[in-house]
Amino acid sequence: xxxxxxxxxxxxxxxxxxxxxxxxxxxxxxxxxxxxxxxxxxxxxxxxxxxxxxxxxxxxxxxxxxxxxxxxxxxxxxxxxxxxxxxxxxxxxxxxxxxxxxxxxxxxxxxxxxxxxxxxxxxxxxxxxxxxxxxxxxxxxxxxxxxxxxxxxxxxxxxxxxxxxxx
Amino acid sequence: xxxxxxxxxxxxxxxxxxxxxxxxxxxxxxxxxxxxxxxxxxxxxxxxxxxxxxxxxxxxxxxxxxxxxxxxxxxxxxxxxxxxxxxxxxxxxxxxxxxxxxxxxxxxxxxxxxxxxxxxxxxxxxxxxxxxxxxxxxxxxxxxxxxxxxxxx
Numbered sequence: 001x002x003x004x005x006x007x008x009x010x011x012x013x014x015x016x017x018x019x020x021x022x023x024x025x026x027x028x029x030x031x032x033x034x035x036x037x038x039x040x041x042x043x044x045x046x047x048x049x050x051x052x053x054x055x056x057x058x059x060x061x062x063x064x065x066x067x068x069x070x071x072x073x074x075x076x077x078x079x080x081x082x083x084x085x086x087x088x089x090x091x092x093x094x095x096x097x098x099x100x101x102x103x104x105x106x107x108x109x110x111x112x113x114x115x116x117x118x119x120x121x122x123x124x125x126x127x128x129x130x131x132x133x134x135x136x137x138x139x140x141x142x143x144x145x146x147x148x149x150x151x152x153x154x155x156x157x158x159x160x161x162x163x164x165x166x167x
Numbered sequence: 168x169x170x171x172x173x174x175x176x177x178x179x180x181x182x183x184x185x186x187x188x189x190x191x192x193x194x195x196x197x198x199x200x201x202x203x204x205x206x207x208x209x210x211x212x213x214x215x216x217x218x219x220x221x222x223x224x225x226x227x228x229x230x231x232x233x234x235x236x237x238x239x240x241x242x243x244x245x246x247x248x249x250x251x252x253x254x255x256x257x258x259x260x261x262x263x264x265x266x267x268x269x270x271x272x273x274x275x276x277x278x279x280x281x282x283x284x285x286x287x288x289x290x291x292x293x294x295x296x297x298x299x300x301x302x303x304x305x306x307x308x309x310x311x312x313x314x315x316x317x318x319x320x
Binding site for chain 2: 075076078079082083086089090129133136137141142144145146148149150151152153155156157159160
């Protein structure tokens with residue numbers, strides 16, 4: 001990893017995800033994909049920004065209309081924080097370089113009624129899950145696996161939000 | 168079943184692994200359903216059918232690649248001993264977790280259509296697992312050992 005001092009950011013994907021543990025095959029694909037770091041970093045940064053936005057949305061809903069269903073929302077928010085931490089861990093930023101990862105601003109237009117706020121989060125989850133799937137084809141194998149897993153996790157949040165809205 | 172020849176393409180090997188997991192799930196859900204009643208049993212039946220459809224899709228994908236799909240075993244050692252309804256639900260979760268891991272193997276394949284199929288199946292499996300478990304997880308299909316310890320930011 002340290003063999004490319006000019007590269008400001010490199011992926012730690014292959015270190016973080018030993019593919020053999022998942023499927024028993026395909027490890028060579030992961031190694032072959034590593035040298036193309038720059039586009040992967042762009043993919044990673046956009047996934048990080050999407051998670052930051054999602055966390056900001058949950059925060060806004062929990063501070064407002066969603067306070068009464070906090071027990072349903074908190075576990076989902078915790079999973080988004082885990083997604084964000086994992087995505088950030090795939091970026092290796094050399095010491096002293098600025099971290100462009102910005103904290104997402106509180107989004108405008110968060111509904112003030114509980115039902116609408118939960119539908120707002122549900123739609124955001126659906127959109128985020130689909131966006132990750134749309135990026136799969138451009139990602140190296142191990143990053144694609146992380147994206148697919150996070151997308152699946154976000155898809156499972158949809159019925160939880162629907163059930164919270166039905167209570 | 169075996170024969171990990173280097174001449175077999177990675178995509179075919181990953182498809183065969185997913186198919187083997189689906190064969191085990193189809194068998195396992197038969198056991199799950201036997202210990203459930205009412206809506207739980209209906210869910211097990213619905214999930215069982217979903218696994219049969221996925222199995223058929225994988226067999227078709229393998230045949231289209233000129234590969235002979237792996238056959239189901241006559242019987243499977245269940246990963247969870249089942250005597251009660253909660254144990255049946257636990258078996259369903261375990262079956263889904265194994266299927267999910269196998270589909271992540273498809274996501275690692277460089278063929279776009281196979282990768283997308285794997286991701287979609289992973290999503291479906293995660294939804295079924297969450298319903299049986301009664302809760303969600305942050306990283307469906309990924310073994311904890313594959314996740315980096317998060318940094319403090």
